[in-house]
Amino acid sequence: MGTVKCVGILTSGGDAPGMNAAIRAVTRAAIYNGLQVKGIYRGYKGLITGEIQEFKSQNVSNIIQLGGTILKTARCKEFLTPEGRKVAHETMVKEGIDALVVIGGDGSLTGARIFAQEYDIPCIGLPGTIDNDLFGTDTTIGYDTALNTILEAVDKIRDTATSHERLFFIEVMGRDAGFLALNGAIASGAEAAIIPECSTEVDQLEEFIKSGYRKSKNSSIVIVAESEITGGAMHYAERVKNEYPQYDVRVTILGHLQRGGSPSAHDRILASRLGAASIDAILEGQRNVMIGIENDQVVYVPFTKAIKNDKPINKELVNVLRTLSI
Numbered sequence: 001m002g003t004v005k006c007v008g009i010l011t012s013g014g015d016a017p018g019m020n021a022a023i024r025a026v027t028r029a030a031i032y033n034g035l036q037v038k039g040i041y042r043g044y045k046g047l048i049t050g051e052i053q054e055f056k057s058q059n060v061s062n063i064i065q066l067g068g069t070i071l072k073t074a075r076c077k078e079f080l081t082p083e084g085r086k087v088a089h090e091t092m093v094k095e096g097i098d099a100l101v102v103i104g105g106d107g108s109l110t111g112a113r114i115f116a117q118e119y120d121i122p123c124i125g126l127p128g129t130i131d132n133d134l135f136g137t138d139t140t141i142g143y144d145t146a147l148n149t150i151l152e153a154v155d156k157i158r159d160t161a162t163s164h165e166r167l168f169f170i171e172v173m174g175r176d177a178g179f180l181a182l183n184g185a186i187a188s189g190a191e192a193a194i195i196p197e198c199s200t201e202v203d204q205l206e207e208f209i210k211s212g213y214r215k216s217k218n219s220s221i222v223i224v225a226e227s228e229i230t231g232g233a234m235h236y237a238e239r240v241k242n243e244y245p246q247y248d249v250r251v252t253i254l255g256h257l258q259r260g261g262s263p264s265a266h267d268r269i270l271a272s273r274l275g276a277a278s279i280d281a282i283l284e285g286q287r288n289v290m291i292g293i294e295n296d297q298v299v300y301v302p303f304t305k306a307i308k309n310d311k312p313i314n315k316e317l318v319n320v321l322r323t324l325s326i
């Protein structure tokens with residue numbers, strides 16, 4: 001592999017607020033360092049169909065404040081196959097792209113890892129997902145904004161829950177990871193969180209009911225992480241209807257509104273730092289690493305570590321929620 005002259009950027013998987021700030025940072029840092037930049041549309045799909053455009057500094061003007069991704073995003077089935085990845089590689093050769101920055105979640109970085117194993121292309125990953133489920137980074141781009149969106153929604157639901165003296169199960173995203181649910185519960189003052197990470201230890205519903213919340217409160221909010229492991233908010237509402245019929249239960253599934261909106265200051269700064277660092281990493285000859293933030297320091301995390309799917313939940317947070325929700 002010779003010196004890198006042209007960097008391709010793509011966003012892949014679910015969009016996350018701050019992806020645009022990351023695209024801007026990668027583009028501008030690359031140009032600042034004398035590299036050419038090409039924007040690849042619709043994630044890995046754009047590498048297969050050749051939907052690619054050269055980006056100059058002005059292509060990324062006025063986007064730092066926008067949610068979503070100007071490059072669009074996709075979940076691309078063809079890239080799961082060696083044949084699809086071969087076409088993607090041919091496109092890169094044709095376009096003269098000799099390094100790739102992939103902004104996305106665990107799936108997108110898994111794709112980058114496999115691609116980099118098959119072809120001699122330096123791939124750098126930026127953690128872009130509201131789920132915060134990548135190991136080796138304190139937070140991912142989009143997570144903070146999604147958390148704040150959850151708070152805004154829960155605060156509103158709290159008004160009606162209190163007025164009607166109801167028990168609400170509010171389902172948040174996370175795809176089998178409980179970060180949004182647990183921190184969303186702490187920050188909104190919810191009475192409990194049901195998360196997949198704790199599901200093998202206790203029956204979290206029973207634990208919540210037995211905590212006797214009715215003694216001091218007559219309404220309650222339980223945040224449930226979406227997951228096949230927990231079964232989601234509907235599952236718990238059904239259980240309460242059957243097992244504790246004295247409670248007046250309602251369900252709200254927050255859904256995709258959690259993915260939208262203008263990125264928070266935290267996400268814009270994180271995206272800007274990680275985006276700039278991705279170009280430093282390429283210039284240093286790094287390959288197949290995710291750029292993360294740990295203790296406010298930029299770190300390089302090998303793909304194999306970042307995506308191993310077991311980023312731990314901080315048990316102190318579980319205890320804080322339990323202690324403060326009496």
Ligand SMILES: Nc1ncnc2c1ncn2[C@@H]1O[C@H](COP(=O)(O)OP(=O)(O)OP(=O)(O)O)[C@@H](O)[C@H]1O
Nearest residue numbers: 013014075076079080104105106107108110111129
């Ligand atoms: N094992 C794999 N091999 C090749 N490509 C993959 C693989 N896993 C995922 N990808 C690619 O990455 C894309 C996005 O993956 P996925 O749908 O898991 O989202 P993600 O990046 O984890 O984001 P999020 O979970 O935040 O929505 C897939 O559609 C596919 O194109």
Ligand SMILES: O=P(O)(O)OC[C@H]1O[C@](O)(CO)[C@@H](O)[C@@H]1O
Nearest residue numbers: 013014015129130131173174175
């Ligand atoms: O509706 P989609 O785009 O398939 O994505 C839903 C999934 O994407 C995520 O929001 C992450 O982007 C997960 O939390 C959720 O399960």
Ligand SMILES: [Mg+2]
Nearest residue numbers: 105106107175
């Ligand atoms: Mg994912």
